[in-house]
Amino acid sequence: MVETLRVGIAGVGTVGASVMRLLARQDAALTARTGRTIRVTGFSAREREKERDADLSGVAFFDNAAALAASPEIDLFVELIGGAEGAARDSVETALNNGKGVVTANKALLARHGLALAALAEEKRVPLAYEASVAGGIPIVKTLREGLAGNSIDRVYGILNGTCNYILSRMETEGLSFEACLKEAQRLGYAEADPTFDIGGFDTAHKLAILATLAFGAEIDADAISVEGIERVTTADLKAADELGYRIKLLGVAQRTPHGVEQRVHPTMVKKSSAIAQVMGVTNAVTIDADAVHELTLVGPGAGGEATASAVVADIADIARGVRSRPLGLPRAALTKVQRVEMQRHEGGYYIRLAVYDKPGAFAGIAGRMAERNISLESIMQRGRPIATGDKPGGPVPVVLITYATTEKLVREALDAIVADGYVAERPQSIRIERE
Amino acid sequence: MVETLRVGIAGVGTVGASVMRLLARQDAALTARTGRTIRVTGFSAREREKERDADLSGVAFFDNAAALAASPEIDLFVELIGGAEGAARDSVETALNNGKGVVTANKALLARHGLALAALAEEKRVPLAYEASVAGGIPIVKTLREGLAGNSIDRVYGILNGTCNYILSRMETEGLSFEACLKEAQRLGYAEADPTFDIGGFDTAHKLAILATLAFGAEIDADAISVEGIERVTTADLKAADELGYRIKLLGVAQRTPHGVEQRVHPTMVKKSSAIAQVMGVTNAVTIDADAVHELTLVGPGAGGEATASAVVADIADIARGVRSRPLGLPRAALTKVQRVEMQRHEGGYYIRLAVYDKPGAFAGIAGRMAERNISLESIMQRGRPIATGDKPGGPVPVVLITYATTEKLVREALDAIVADGYVAERPQSIRIERE
Numbered sequence: 001m002v003e004t005l006r007v008g009i010a011g012v013g014t015v016g017a018s019v020m021r022l023l024a025r026q027d028a029a030l031t032a033r034t035g036r037t038i039r040v041t042g043f044s045a046r047e048r049e050k051e052r053d054a055d056l057s058g059v060a061f062f063d064n065a066a067a068l069a070a071s072p073e074i075d076l077f078v079e080l081i082g083g084a085e086g087a088a089r090d091s092v093e094t095a096l097n098n099g100k101g102v103v104t105a106n107k108a109l110l111a112r113h114g115l116a117l118a119a120l121a122e123e124k125r126v127p128l129a130y131e132a133s134v135a136g137g138i139p140i141v142k143t144l145r146e147g148l149a150g151n152s153i154d155r156v157y158g159i160l161n162g163t164c165n166y167i168l169s170r171m172e173t174e175g176l177s178f179e180a181c182l183k184e185a186q187r188l189g190y191a192e193a194d195p196t197f198d199i200g201g202f203d204t205a206h207k208l209a210i211l212a213t214l215a216f217g218a219e220i221d222a223d224a225i226s227v228e229g230i231e232r233v234t235t236a237d238l239k240a241a242d243e244l245g246y247r248i249k250l251l252g253v254a255q256r257t258p259h260g261v262e263q264r265v266h267p268t269m270v271k272k273s274s275a276i277a278q279v280m281g282v283t284n285a286v287t288i289d290a291d292a293v294h295e296l297t298l299v300g301p302g303a304g305g306e307a308t309a310s311a312v313v314a315d316i317a318d319i320a321r322g323v324r325s326r327p328l329g330l331p332r333a334a335l336t337k338v339q340r341v342e343m344q345r346h347e348g349g350y351y352i353r354l355a356v357y358d359k360p361g362a363f364a365g366i367a368g369r370m371a372e373r374n375i376s377l378e379s380i381m382q383r384g385r386p387i388a389t390g391d392k393p394g395g396p397v398p399v400v401l402i403t404y405a406t407t408e409k410l411v412r413e414a415l416d417a418i419v420a421d422g423y424v425a426e427r428p429q430s431i432r433i434e435r436e
Numbered sequence: 437m438v439e440t441l442r443v444g445i446a447g448v449g450t451v452g453a454s455v456m457r458l459l460a461r462q463d464a465a466l467t468a469r470t471g472r473t474i475r476v477t478g479f480s481a482r483e484r485e486k487e488r489d490a491d492l493s494g495v496a497f498f499d500n501a502a503a504l505a506a507s508p509e510i511d512l513f514v515e516l517i518g519g520a521e522g523a524a525r526d527s528v529e530t531a532l533n534n535g536k537g538v539v540t541a542n543k544a545l546l547a548r549h550g551l552a553l554a555a556l557a558e559e560k561r562v563p564l565a566y567e568a569s570v571a572g573g574i575p576i577v578k579t580l581r582e583g584l585a586g587n588s589i590d591r592v593y594g595i596l597n598g599t600c601n602y603i604l605s606r607m608e609t610e611g612l613s614f615e616a617c618l619k620e621a622q623r624l625g626y627a628e629a630d631p632t633f634d635i636g637g638f639d640t641a642h643k644l645a646i647l648a649t650l651a652f653g654a655e656i657d658a659d660a661i662s663v664e665g666i667e668r669v670t671t672a673d674l675k676a677a678d679e680l681g682y683r684i685k686l687l688g689v690a691q692r693t694p695h696g697v698e699q700r701v702h703p704t705m706v707k708k709s710s711a712i713a714q715v716m717g718v719t720n721a722v723t724i725d726a727d728a729v730h731e732l733t734l735v736g737p738g739a740g741g742e743a744t745a746s747a748v749v750a751d752i753a754d755i756a757r758g759v760r761s762r763p764l765g766l767p768r769a770a771l772t773k774v775q776r777v778e779m780q781r782h783e784g785g786y787y788i789r790l791a792v793y794d795k796p797g798a799f800a801g802i803a804g805r806m807a808e809r810n811i812s813l814e815s816i817m818q819r820g821r822p823i824a825t826g827d828k829p830g831g832p833v834p835v836v837l838i839t840y841a842t843t844e845k846l847v848r849e850a851l852d853a854i855v856a857d858g859y860v861a862e863r864p865q866s867i868r869i870e871r872e
Contacts, residue, residue, distance in 0.1 A: 018728070022586045022587075022728055023586075025588065025727075026586055026588065029585075029766070030585065030586075032653075032766045033585055033762065033765060033766060034585075041808035087724070094757070105697045107784075131583075137729035137730070139578075139584075139732075141576065142579075142582065142583050143575055143578075143583075146575075146578065146750060146753070146754060147567075147578050148575075148577075149462070149465075149469055149470075149753035149754075150462055150745065150746045150752075151458075152462065183663070217465070217468075273714075274716075275735050278709075278711060278714045279711075282796060285578070291461075292454070292458055292573070292742040292743060293573035293736060293742070293743050294573070294574065294736075294740075295736065296574065296735070296736035297734070297736065298734050298735075299711050299732070299734075299735070300730075300731065300732035301731070306727070306728040306729070306730075307728060307730065309728060310584065310726075313585060314582060314584065314586055316586075317582070317586065318582060318585075321759075321761065322758075323757075323758065323759055324758065329469060330465070330469060331468060334468045374581065382486070415807045
């Protein structure tokens, strides 16, 4: 007997239409794999009639997502509306309260309300799946929740925002400015008109919050994440990184430390030879360090209708097969409180770029400020010529320092002292180096 | 109520001991994740008393794997004996026939008897899981079977044998000969005393047979795979590859073509910029080209006790959670017969290295043999100096050709003609180029 799984899709934009096309294209294979027929029986959208690249004939229309979620005509609710509140949240809660499973691609919803939604799903004994919410088509949720069940995870980090990686890749390969690359990304549709959410690191933080919970069994806590965007990265930094054997990537990093789980999003220097450094353009990647598997890296499309739909359909297929994973890996009640770790306590190497006045004693003074705090220098790169060609002697020259492992607190103190000493012409640039 | 899952482990070598340690280390987390307590209640091994890095106190000993498999004291049988026949096959069949689920790391068993075992598991309605059999700690079986359920797959290819990748990486980076690197691999324990199974490509072929079935829904058919090893790759090839922007990797490739599914294992030129080219040393990697997700690459440890145990424990945890995947993705009866594709029909670019006698007309003659068969040359690299320094003029000089896409048949014919013409001093080397 083949029992039909009746699916309702809320939001039929690019991803929603792709989900419908994939379900149709893979219909026979999905039935063979799952033992059930999967049918879209309802959809909701702002407009009923609209040019859509999907066949909606015979699919019931709802002008209200929550009404679709509550409809006795569906067994599974797929939320593709987006946003942490409003129709997305209401409809997902309605579906769960009505004993229906939920598949969502909504990272903001998960990052803000994932704990409550997971608890509700557990209480109602229905699945809540969200593979598409992190890193698009990369099956990272499944990998962390199921594939590495035998591991204790030390660190999970990745390139989780294609817009930022596209901009940094272009800046590096073309030598173009941040502003020029952002404009190009907007023109190509890789960046929004208001790009703050992407380039400021907030999108990465939402995704990291979900990964950190799956990796460390701690409550989702997006506010515990220290977030810096890529706005201050310059072509000078990318060139210096290249000469020193690094690339600069916006990483989200969650890492077990003696003080708790450190969660941070910031531009990061990664060794060119590392797997993550090879990831260019809009591609995403996630690396997991764990005790048994050591290092595992997944590279794939982080966005796009079909790639995101691939993850949504995999979740639907799991539910059709009757898979019952705890939404967050562990039961909601077993998740621990996040011990927030101040960025001041972060330990690691640093890249520091200074515009140093070409005056006697300046360099000795800078080195002294480092030495006072036991910050050791792994390398020093000084060009010897003024920053703006034609400047008279005595003008600022670029100096790049790479430190051995130290703490954020000491680096900030040293840079504050160097600024106060009047050695530098502009605010120092510092970029954390991620160990391999 | 927490119901205990009683596990019997057959074969307590490196992997078996690691599985026991991981189960102990992750005991609380596994119970929280799966809702069940997992206990090893029996083991079998050739010797009862032996120094093992695992706590076997209170675990019942069986001197016979099949007796363990039939024991009413276990619910799940973990086969870590190895080999396609004998105790491994007998005990797995016994377990399935006794209605017990099976977890195995045995690629040879799967490649030879996977179809019959899958059918038996389906008939008995028990799980048969084998994540550890392909690419060690990389969750590639789960990814193909579940994570990409919404995709139609075009190609799956990867570095599936750490020994070969270690040898090729060392040859490239150190400029050492194949023989020297093989010896070093043996000294470090990366290669067996009889290395034929690894370096001849047969180990890769076993794994590829499993991946091809999961990707294309075709019956496992290891005999349909065209297999070449790395024995004939020279440092001259690696140097030429480097200059042309390639690396040489032993790949297993399964690819949908108009003629059927092409399955092949051979040394392959891959673009240096590709994700797979970055994979050095004993690390494994698998790339999947699929319609929705486009390209997905997984990189991780392909061997080693803990990495393999990570995959075994993930399978155990899935079974504890009650996951019921069809062993081969589709039901046994739905798998199609493999349409074998002759290597002669393979289409792609070729790297060709010739030792050409430095005689008037030789090059024109070679180019003519190519042109006769419509083989176009993308690049020609000729050093102009004799192969052995000090050779008198007229001795052979190395010539490297890169062809545009053509067929294996035409390349072989052209090379046969070039040899028959007497233009070359040794058997031509040809290496297929894998498109990105």
